[in-house]
Amino acid sequence: MDLSRVFDLRLHGMDDQALERSVRRFNREREARIAAEELLEQKGRELYKANTRLQDLLENLDEKVRQRTEELRIALAEAQRANRVKTDFLAMISHEIRTPMNAVHGVAQILKNEDLPDNQIKLVDLMLQSSTSLLAIVNDLLDLSKIDAGKMKLEIVYFSVAQLSQDIKELFSAKAKKKNLDLIIEQTVESEIVVAGDPGRLRQILINLIDNALKYTVSGSVTLGISVFDIDPDTKSFCFTVVDTGPGIPEDKLDRLFSRFDRIDIKSSHNIEGAGLGLALCKQLAELLNGKIGCDTVVGRGSSFWMTVPFKVAGNAPKKIEEPQRQTVEPKTMTRALRILVAEDNIANQVIVRVMLEKLGHLVDIAADGNEAVAAVKLLDYDVVFMDMQMPNLGGMDATEQIRALPHRNNNVPIYALTANAMDSDRVRCLDAGMTGFLSKPVSRLDLIATLNELDIG
Ligand SMILES: Nc1ncnc2c1ncn2[C@@H]1O[C@H](COP(=O)(O)OP(=O)(O)OP(=O)(O)O)[C@@H](O)[C@H]1O
Ligand SMILES: [Mg+2]
Structure with a gap:
């Protein structure tokens, strides 16, 4: 405390003791202020350093984010x-x-x-x-x-859901009978309802679900249920259920039910063959059809797999109803052996188709590519040609066009394409190229018989 302040206090009549107390208090306060100022200064310095560091970091952050983004982009x-x-x-x-x-x-x-x-x-x-x-x-x-690969394309045609469910029932009736299971269809869909959609993919899903139900159920029944709800005047939502009286699926296994290669390890599925792909495929196909799929199940009582899919109703559109699948067909009695040309480059397929046709009593010639096929048609009168689509030198489509353009009486020989994927849009191109029809590969004996029956010759 400085002297002028002491005199001041004396002037105000302060006694010695009070004066001493006051001086001590002032001194304490001064020391405290100095300490506080030092602390403040130290904190200020620290703050400054932290601020500088932060600024450095901020400056680097942009660069770091850029670097990290680039690393992630490369990893992705x-x-x-x-x-x-x-x-x-x-x-x-x-x-x-x-x-x-x-x-x-x-x-x-x-x-x-x-x-x-x-x-x-x-x-x-x-x-x-x-x-x-x-x-x-x-x-x-x-x-x-x-x-x-995003390459799965839907084939949209007009078809009847009721008809499709009947076809599926026929497909599985023998299998159900063999296992002594009742295969039931419960549906409220009128057979006249024609929708626009991909019947092949829908059939694939239902076949997988019913196949599972029949596979895993030991006794009782499998029921395919179909109901319809209006979404708007043009669209209906179809709800398909496949209900079985099988073992059911434990709840803790449900979340991986639709994953690839995942087989639920339950006693009842122990000795049953399967790769664990069916349901994964069903889920992806259902999504492709803008639908949803799921499962309600109680262990020991059974499972109910359900799927809802919206379909546009055909309205007044021209109705091209999908052909029902060929079932058991018997060869028509032909009065003579047919002369058949098989154009196919794969040797194993050549042998198989030849043997199947010869067993039916027909005469078979083989052409190994399109050029040989055209040459053979010019040379001999064939009753029918089975033409592979992909062959070296000249493919089936071009060969057909060349045959149709021949100034020759054989230019109208019936030609059936052999295509690897029956749902491919190149089926339409087959017909445009002048083909009479198509058979999907692998060619079965029944398909050959049905086609030859269709020909109405012999
Ligand atoms: N209806 C069902 N009842 C009981 N378990 C089922 C049923 N459907 C499927 N599962 C269980 O779900 C698993 C996966 O089914 P998913 O159809 O994907 O494969 P999978 O039938 O084993 O083989 P894949 O279908 O490839 O031949 C099956 O292994 C089975 O354990
Ligand atoms: Mg399966």
Whole structure:
């Protein structure tokens, strides 16, 4: 405390003791103020440093974010590339397996119709069953990889849902009977209702669901239910349910039910064949159809798989109703053997189609490409030509156009395309190119019989 302040206090008549107390208090306050100022200064310095650091960080942050974004972009591109490679590989390998597998399947079909000793019948049945399930897996894989690659396209045609459900029932009736299960259809859909949609994909989903229901149910029934609700004047929502009295699925397994390669490890599915692809495919196909799919299930009582799909009603549009699937057909009695040309480059397929046709009593010539097919038609009067679409040198489509353009009486020979995918839009192109019809590969004996019956010759 300075002297002038002491005198001041004396003037105000303060005694010595009070003066001393006052001086001590002032001194304490001054020390406290100095300490506070030092603290403030120190904090100020720290704040300044922190601020500088923050500014540095801020300046770097932009750069860091840019760097990190670039790293993530590269990692994403790499992951996408790896995924594409995986998808392509899967598609390629499935395709490569399918061709020879079709041949094995075809040979088994031929043998099945031979007069075989009992012990060989069992072996051929086993071969037929195994090739059927392997083909189903390969086809599922091909479909899944097509969906992954965004290449799965819907084929929109007009069709009757009621008709489709009847076709499916027929398809499974033998299987249900064999397992002693009741296969029931409960539907409120009028058969006149014609909708625009992809019947092939819808059929594929329902077939998978019913196949599972029949596969996993030991006794009781499998019911396909179909109901319809109006969404707006043009659109109806179809609700499909496949209800079984099977083992049901534990609740904690439900979340991975629709994942790929996921088989639920329950006692009842222990010895049952399957790759765990069916439901994954169903889900993706349902989404492709703008639909939803799910499952309600109680262990020990059964499962109810449901799917809702919207379809535009056909209204007054021209109704091109999908042909019902061919069922059991018997060969018509022909008065003479037909002379048939098979244009096909794959040797295994050549053998299979030839043997199937020869077994039906017909005469078969083989052309290994389109050029040979055109030359053969010029040379001989064939009753019918079966034409593979993809052949070296000259494909089936071009060969057909050349045959139709021949200044020759054989230019109107019936030509049936053999196409790998019956739902492909190149079926339409087949007809545009002048073909009479098409058969989907792998060609079955029944398809050949039905086609020859259609021809009305012989
Ligand atoms: N109706 C059902 N009742 C009981 N379990 C079922 C039923 N449907 C499916 N599951 C269970 O869900 C699993 C997955 O079914 P999903 O159809 O995907 O494969 P999968 O039938 O095993 O083989 P895939 O269909 O490829 O031949 C099955 O392995 C089975 O355990
Ligand atoms: Mg299945």
